[in-house]
Amino acid sequence: MIPVDDPSLVRILGADGTLSPTPAAEPYLAAAEAVTDAELEQFYRDMLAVRAFDREATLLQRQGQLALWPPSLGQEAAQVGSARAARPQDHLFPSYREHVVCMVRGVDPVHIIRLMRGLTHGGWDPADPANGNMHIYTMVLGSQTLHATGYAMGLAFDGRSGTGDAERDQAVMVYYGDGASSQGDVHESMVFAASYRTPEVFFLQNNQWAISVPVATQSRAPLFQRGAGYGMPSIQIDGNDVIASYVVTKQALDEARAGLGPRAIEAVTYRMGAHTTSDDPTKYRTSDEEQAWTQRDPVVRLRTFLESRGASAAFFADAEAAAAAIAEDARTRTIALGGLPADMIFQHVYSEPHPLLEEQAAWLAEYERAFEGGQA
Known part of the structure; x- marks a missing residue:
């Protein structure tokens, strides 16, 4: 298991929801202090909404409404923080578990449902402005890093990054997992990204398991060091700390957008659910491990912090009601989708x-x- 209390890990919020920054977080403290209550409350709403949607989608799959569902339970902070750090002009390339990233960028979550139901090969049109430059899910592990790097190379060739115009310069962020990090596509994309100094952030969600293969088997060294091996600044963060995810990703995207080349982030988190609904994690991991990570729940952590800052009971009730409405809407519209002839x-x-x-x-x-x- 990754030592989540390692002082070299960037963390702002401790597992108990109190401010307890690690030494590695020192360069980011000013940015963390600048995060407003309104932004924190939006992070919480995002996390609560996707957790409700994710649970509903899992139930829909169990009831035969979907062919498959990849749960994102436990990874909400890494995704929300990074997605909220991106600017509207940036392009985001997901794997297949970034449900809340899609939602933050404006993608209708039922488009994800349509994909998992087998009604479409792509889910949504990434060229539609309503979808916020969110590219489509990629079921082939790691291939999205090649797509992202190629797109980022195009941005550089076309002069759409590094011009000094902070409002117009663009960056690319690509999401992938610890299992995908062992794919050749990821390493090939890092070679080209480093060589061409692409305006790109590689965002690795290390959720500890590549289906049933633990991280310790996949790599003898921390995964973020792989990016450093290609010459790109790389950093490891507590992926269950939404503030750390936000401030570190924001700086990385700003630097990439400014023409300083690619960056790599490893978010240390945990897949609390199954790999997909066809998986049984009890076959390969222990209840003690799951309980240990439950104590680091990113949603509970942020709620505790918000309560300490005076967030009202009315706010939490409203956030819960909104999340429940999103889940109910997803169920209603899923059942109404029908099938294909x-x-x-x-x-x-x-x-x-x-x-x-x-x-x-x-x-x-x-x-x-x-x-x-x-x-x-």
């Missing part, structure tokens, strides 16, 4: 009509007709 399976397989597919389609149509009027 069976003959869709034959479309777009070949560029031209194919006799074998036509034969199969005709057989299926005849088979379905046999059920009409109680004939079968």
